Structure formats: C-alpha cells, structure tokens
Amino acid sequence: xxxxxxxxxxxxxxxxxxxxxxxxxxxxxxxxxxxxxxxxxxxxxxxxxxxxxxxxxxxxxxxxxxxxx
Numbered sequence: 001x002x003x004x005x006x007x008x009x010x011x012x013x014x015x016x017x018x019x020x021x022x023x024x025x026x027x028x029x030x031x032x033x034x035x036x037x038x039x040x041x042x043x044x045x046x047x048x049x050x051x052x053x054x055x056x057x058x059x060x061x062x063x064x065x066x067x068x069x
Contacts, residue, residue, distance in 0.1 A: 005061055007050070008036045014054050024053050 011017065018032040025032075025046060034040040042050065051058040 003038050
C-alpha cells in the first residue's frame, strides 16, 4: 500500500502521540492509528485541524506527488 500521508513522521518530529491527537479531535486512538498507518484517511477538515494543532502547513502532512513536476 502506498503511503498517502506522513502523519507518523510528523507526529514523531513534533513528539506528539496518537492519544494527543485523539483527545484534541475527540476521536478514538484506534481511528488515529488507522490514519497513521494509512489504512484510512482523515478528511480535509480533520487534516486541517491536525495541522493547526501541530502548527504546521497542511502540506507537511501529505506526501509529495509527482503532479507538481
């Protein structure tokens, strides 16, 4: 499975745990885990909230595509 998001990497960089994001978004840790493992994907609204929480640009949460080249 190709990785769509880089949540795992950014969480590690920011020293944030799934439980922190789960509490902030009022979601289960299982939901966050599925996002981190790319089994499911958060909505754009959820990605935006995660970006705000982490104080990063939302694009930092996504893998680069080849479309921009």
